[in-house]
Amino acid sequence: MPPIENIKNALLLLIIAGAAHLLVGAFAADESLAAAQHEDEAISTRDIAARKVCQGRAFEWQGDVLTCFKEVP
Template sequence: MTAASWFAAIALTLALGWLAAMDHIAPDATSTALQTAQEDAAALASRDWVARQVCEGRPFEWLDDKTLVCHREARP
């Protein structure tokens, strides 16, 4: 084998290895991001449901993670 063919074989091996690694890395990162987004959406929906139940339909506001304020405005 000549030096050019060795170089081509090494380059081809590295390129295929890189493509195989990217094929395995990308779906994991995507699935983790998707799972995180789904968990965040479920948490927000749960907080809103609790606030609607506690405030009995009145307007509400979350000041922080543990502080819910029910406003006195009339029910819609």
């Protein structure tokens, strides 16, 4: 092969490798975003349930334990 063909082939391989890298990175970013959104939804659902159980009073989660606080007169 003439040297110019080698350069063209090398550039083509770099372009293909770069495109593949971008696709893999985009897929990983989408998966990470989906996981974060799912976690946010779970926290929101948990806090909504806590507000209902604590009847609107202040509450705190300590791991999986819910503590409802009483107002002091």
